[in-house]
Amino acid sequence: MTKEEILARGGSKVNARPSLLLDATMHYCPGCSHGVVHKLVAEVIEELGMTDSAIGIAPVGCAVFAYNYIDIDWIEAAHGRAPAVATAAARLNPDAMVFTYQGDGDLAAIGTCETIHACNRGENITIIFINNGIYGMTGGQMAPTTLEGMKTSTTPYGRRADLNGYPLNITNLVKELDGTCYVTRQTVHTPAAVRKAKAAIRQAFINTREKRGTSFVEIVSTCNSGWKMSPADANKWMEEHMFAKYPPGEIKNTVKDQK
């Protein structure tokens, strides 16, 4: 059904399929947060009239095929290097609205260096960070953000700080860097949370258009496949455990005019 058809039938606009979302069937597991965030990204780009200027940088991770789902120009980066790819794309194309879309392994393990330095230089980009505490794509190995005690295929008895180190709160690190103008942590597990996450992505994309520095939007997410839970249980587990280490909320905002 097209958006027009839904609207003609008096449907709610909230549930309409954004026209930028392509018809391809998403490969994500049912209940995965990636699909919801894709929809928000597509909606915001469309609403801000950025269809012609947006360049997305896809990661290596479950979202590697993001370019098959949102009808804008994309570059698929090597694992972890999206912020470096975005740096050049943005500097060489000042009229473009460049954003990366990355998982926790991509952004906070193999790509930590590129993440920190792009943020520290204050590149005019948005970084959307899907923190699901696990390597979804490769079958559920430990991520830097995996919680202590959490079982993964490479921490089958649970993550132990003495063996595996502590969960990395990279968003708090990024907040300290002078190059970031906007750092926020959101979720998409309830309709209210989705609305707030959308507003955050919108703020970030406006910042990028206005060249205010780096905007960093973490989405604390579920990976029900990797966590081996039903989508409903995964949401509950996220609220009970992930939020303690990664509490949702605004973390830094140097931008005064929120409109």
Place this chain on the structure above:
Amino acid sequence: MKGNEAIAHAAIRYGVDGYFGYPITPQSEVLETLEELRPWETTGMVVLQSESEVAAINMVYGGASTGKAVMTSSSSPGVSLMQEGISYIAAGQLPTLIINVMRGGPGLGTIQPSQSDYFQAVKGGGHGDYRLIVLAPASVQDMADYVGLGFDLAFKYRTPAMLLSDGIVGQMMEKVVLPPFRPRRTDAEIAKQCPWAVTGKRGRKERNVSTTLELESRTMEENNRRLQAVYDEIERNEVRFEQYMTDDADYLFVAFGCMSRICKKSIEQARSRGIKVGLLRPITLWPFPTGAIADLSKRVKGILVAEMNAGQMVEDVRLAAEGRTPVAHFGRNGGIVPNPGEVVESLVSQFSIKE
């Protein structure tokens, strides 16, 4: 000026859009000269010191994906770090220029000159079946000229090109005629030349995607075939080499880059002793001048491949000679620069030449 400085000047004059690099001896003058010249105030060229060579090559990947003319330079350990990115750039069919001002390895090695990254450059240092167009400058003038040549070839075939230089050519000072200024391409010109460029849709109906991922094996094999077809065309059209005193030669030196200059002196010394030697200097290391060496191998008594490494290009020369004439190797490594006399002595002793 120095070879490394010539690269910086030539890049600005060619209308390069972006340079991304990380300091390493003996090539840091490229970035230093660009920062000194501040081209962003004149041509609008972007210059950025990256946090690592990994970042630099991925910036090049990102910039090239948008159709811009972008480049990086480094030296051996840094170029090793770039290999994953180079493989992506080749797979993505992105025109770029990568410069390796070689130093001696393996490991951290030495900051002194070497030619020991021939295999890495010519055989594909990264993963997968890909090739780089590899140009070997032998003078400061070549450094200036091959920046433009490298980009021209890269854009003609939509493939990365590499200048495989070394610490001598990078550091030595020579007179140079710089190429004339060309304006950078406009966005409209880029859109015309590179309809695949990821620029934001800008009114295009179809979105552009720069990706190297293909999970369907048949399609991936097709992608490989397409790349190989481009490489075949490059091998047919773009072989470049220089011949020096080969007409009457009984023996042949094959040498590239700074070593070819040393060999020219060796030829002078050998000929004054009555030994007729000539030189074939590959300018393109890939595509390799196999045909020209094959022809010469039919009429010389022996070939000496002189390299500042333990024997790398010699393998390609042996393949070209196909046993028609003996092929020997002379090599110094670790940053030692041989003198012309050593090369002559090696020729005389390895081929038991009676004077």
